[in-house]
Amino acid sequence: MLSTITSSFRFIAITAVLLVSVLASAPLSRAGTRDPQADASWVVFTHTVDDRNSYYAVTWLNDPALNGNPGARIVVCAGPGWGATLADPSALGVFYDHSSARWLIFNQDGQIMRSGMSFNVIVDGPVTTHVTSQSDTEYDWTRLDHPDANGIAHARIFATPVFEGIYHNHPLGIVQTNLGNWAIQNLDSARMPAGLRFNVLVVGSGIGFVHQVSEQGSPTSILSHGPTGNPAARLFVMPVQNGNSTHISPVPVGVRRNGSSYYEIYSLNGAALSAGAMYNVIHWTPISIARAWFTRRHLLVEIDRECEPGMTVLIDGVAYATMPHRRRPGVLKVKNGASATGSVLRVRESSGLLSIPFFLQ
Secondary structure, eight states, X not given: XXXXXXXXXXXXXXXXXXXXXXXXXXXXXXXXXXXXXXXXXXXXXXEEOOTTSEETTEEEXXXXXXXXXXXXXXXXXXXXXXXXXXXXXXXXXXXXXXXXXXXXXXXXXXXXXXXXXXXXXXXXXXXXXXXXXXXTEETTEEEOOOTTTTTOTTXXXXXXXXXXXXXOOSOEXXXXXXXXXEEEEXXXXXXXXXXXXXXXXXXXXXXXXXXXXXXXXXXXXXXXXXXTTOTTXXXXXEEEEOTTOSOOOOSOEEEEEOSSSOEEEEESSSOOOOTTOXXXXXXXXXXXXXXXXXXXXXXXXXXXXXXXXXXXXXXXXXXXXXXXXXXXXXXXXXETOOOOTTOEEEEEOTTSEEOOOXXXX
């Protein structure tokens, strides 16, 4: 049975890769020239599935930081956003399709990606890779070796499998070993194979927190911390078991706005969350560009917050220095930034986080 499912899904995935004509009707981002500081840049965005960017069990991502970039490192989380109409309870993976030069998210169990499903995506920056081996794998887990995680109790860790010939249809969690290190674990107790690649995100307690479910028998749990009242925030969640918890829940979860001013963790398959279960949670709010226009000597870029020192503007992937406008706290002045219309603009914060793409008309 398992081999039949795997073979069927392999046929679906290969068919989806070959039918790249599906992408012809989807709006394409301009990849532009790769920024020489691209390794220090990273992006966070929400991807929503529709009929133009999906086929059977896969959905193609579309972002200038990803298109044509097979070395990108991606971590994804299911079910985010305000008004996401559908949840995806399947175990997820990511894969680079060389024929279309695009990254895709796929359901490991072969279930169809339906229009309205939504995912939060983080690319590069603090994301690293981990490949399982016989030396670091035991039973259902693989031990991580990361300088920001080894022996650090407050590390917040997230992981996404990368398809390189091995499907991994298992729910994942992060567990603390007896030695105080961290590991990725299959929550269904399936043996962890060697040679499996994970993209791994590790952050400190300053940007993330641990949420513990207090409700009993409920499929949702309102977050006690985080960006309340901010629909532009991008959140990621992953089950965790540390020294303060007694168990870890295999129920697939996502994070969403609950219709008021709060975010909540919610069950993707409708099952009740386990009281006492703990989850790593992180959140970012990328800059949004409101408008951009040219003067005689400068390109002016208006963003949704006050400008900060160290911000740069990327025009088709090429970085330009900026200075804040003296009379407008939310406007950046770009020196020598003259460019034809049709360019892709992004603002890069001093941390390397890139804004949502803006297409100059």
